[in-house]
Amino acid sequence: MAVTELRVPFATLLKIALALLLVVCVVKLWPVVLMIVIAVLLAVMLDPLVRWLEAHRVRRGFGITVVAILVFGFLFFFLAVVVPIMSKQVVELSRDLPKVAERLGRQFPPAQAALGSLRGAHFPEGPQLQAWLTRGFAAGMVAVEALTAVIFVLVVAIYLLIEGQRAFEWLITFAEPRNRRKLERTAHEIAGVILAYMRGQVITCFLCGGWAYLVLTLCRVPAALALAVIAFVADLVPVVGTIVMTLPAVLLALLVGPLQALLVAGGYLLYHLVESYVIIPRVYGSQMRLSTLTVLLAVAAGGTLQGALGAVLILPFVAAYPIVERIWLREQLPDDAVARHDAMASE
Numbered sequence: 001m002a003v004t005e006l007r008v009p010f011a012t013l014l015k016i017a018l019a020l021l022l023v024v025c026v027v028k029l030w031p032v033v034l035m036i037v038i039a040v041l042l043a044v045m046l047d048p049l050v051r052w053l054e055a056h057r058v059r060r061g062f063g064i065t066v067v068a069i070l071v072f073g074f075l076f077f078f079l080a081v082v083v084p085i086m087s088k089q090v091v092e093l094s095r096d097l098p099k100v101a102e103r104l105g106r107q108f109p110p111a112q113a114a115l116g117s118l119r120g121a122h123f124p125e126g127p128q129l130q131a132w133l134t135r136g137f138a139a140g141m142v143a144v145e146a147l148t149a150v151i152f153v154l155v156v157a158i159y160l161l162i163e164g165q166r167a168f169e170w171l172i173t174f175a176e177p178r179n180r181r182k183l184e185r186t187a188h189e190i191a192g193v194i195l196a197y198m199r200g201q202v203i204t205c206f207l208c209g210g211w212a213y214l215v216l217t218l219c220r221v222p223a224a225l226a227l228a229v230i231a232f233v234a235d236l237v238p239v240v241g242t243i244v245m246t247l248p249a250v251l252l253a254l255l256v257g258p259l260q261a262l263l264v265a266g267g268y269l270l271y272h273l274v275e276s277y278v279i280i281p282r283v284y285g286s287q288m289r290l291s292t293l294t295v296l297l298a299v300a301a302g303g304t305l306q307g308a309l310g311a312v313l314i315l316p317f318v319a320a321y322p323i324v325e326r327i328w329l330r331e332q333l334p335d336d337a338v339a340r341h342d343a344m345a346s347e
Contacts, residue, residue, distance in 0.1 A: 034306070035149060037313065039156035043164055044191050045198035046071070050161055061162075068158045075150070082225065089223040093252075186327050190320045197316040200283040201236060204275055208235040212245065215267035219260040221253045231268075236312045238295050240303075242272050290319055 026033060046067050053063035160167075168187065172180050209232030216224035227249045234241035246268045253261040290298075295315065302314030 034309070034313075035153050036156060039153045039160060041194055041198055041313075041316070042153065042157035043160035044194045045202070046157065046161060047164075048195065064158065064161050067161070071154055071158075075154070079147075082229070086223075086226045086229060089226050093223050182327055186323060189323045189327075193320045193323065194316050197319065200280065201312075203283050204279060205232050205235045207279065208232060208245075208271060208275065211271045212249065212268065215264055216249060216253075219253055219263055220256055221249065221260065221264060222255060223252060227252065237303075237308060238299055238315075240299065240311070242268070290315065294318060 049067055050060060050063045053066065054060055058066075172183055175183055209228045212231035213224055213228035216227055221227065227245075230248065231245040234245035237244070246265065249268065250261050250265050253264040298314050298318045299311045302310035302312070304310075306313070
């Protein structure tokens with residue numbers, strides 16, 4: 001009986017060890033990796049603004065400084081102006097929580113059972129007060145961590161504007177010479193998809209938040225600014241975000257009256273119809289062609305893996321897959337698929 005001797009070269013073992021080490025590092029540093037991914041998306045979105053300033057005879061360094069001032073200025077405006085107003089509205093609403101629950105129960109009888117516990121709500125005392133303070137401290141720590149993460153992402157995005165091109169060229173040198181052109185082409189085309197996605201998200205989120213604030217203010221709905229911010233954030237998530245932003249707005253509109261609740265629901269629905277069939281096709285263009293089924297599956301997968309943030313971030317990567325397929329798998333694709341990819345790329 002022949003004996004087969006299996007020999008594994010040391011170089012192969014070393015590659016396996018390095019691959020396992022890389023996987024462990026990615027798992028351990030996943031929050032940092034996620035923040036870097038968001039910073040890359042922001043840098044791709046901000047780079048055209050820097051290039052526009054360069055085209056108008058502004059040095060790149062000064063242009064990046066202007067963009068950084070605008071970005072951090074917007075963050076400061078949100079923290080110094082919007083957040084205090086939101087907090088005031090939420091505190092006023094929570095102070096009258098029992099009355100709010102009673103009125104909502106009268107206006108919307110099916111919700112009486114769920115709102116029953118809120119009617120007897122009162123300011124906590126003793127151990128309950130200590131528990132509330134502990135929760136408030138924990139929430140404050142989460143808020144500080146979130147703000148730190150936001151500032152870190154913005155700083156990394158600014159540095160990517162400064163050194164991103166050189167870093168990419170350095171990384172390209174590690175690839176085989178025959179693949180470098182493919183990598184450059186892939187990165188260039190994916191950057192176009194990311195730019196279309198980020199630009200579209202910014203425009204639609206501001207339009208959604210502004211429209212929601214206008215409708216809620218005209219209908220005199222309490223906590224209008226807080227609900228508008230919820231609409232701004234929820235608009236990032238397709239389909240599911242529409243439900244998340246509409247439900248609390250309609251419930252609070254019931255405090256004013258059934259007619260106002262109907263107007264708020266109609267206003268939200270009208271906006272999303274306009275956004276889906278008018279705004280999105282014009283803003284995103286042909287670079288973000290995703291069917292509704294693809295969006296739903298991608299959002300479900302991203303949400304399962306990384307929550308709401310994963311549901312938001314997965315869409316540009318799904319939209320970029322045809323680019324990878326066309327450039328790297330062209331020889332394995334049938335002729336009709338190649339022709340279809342080429343037609344989409346030329347549009």
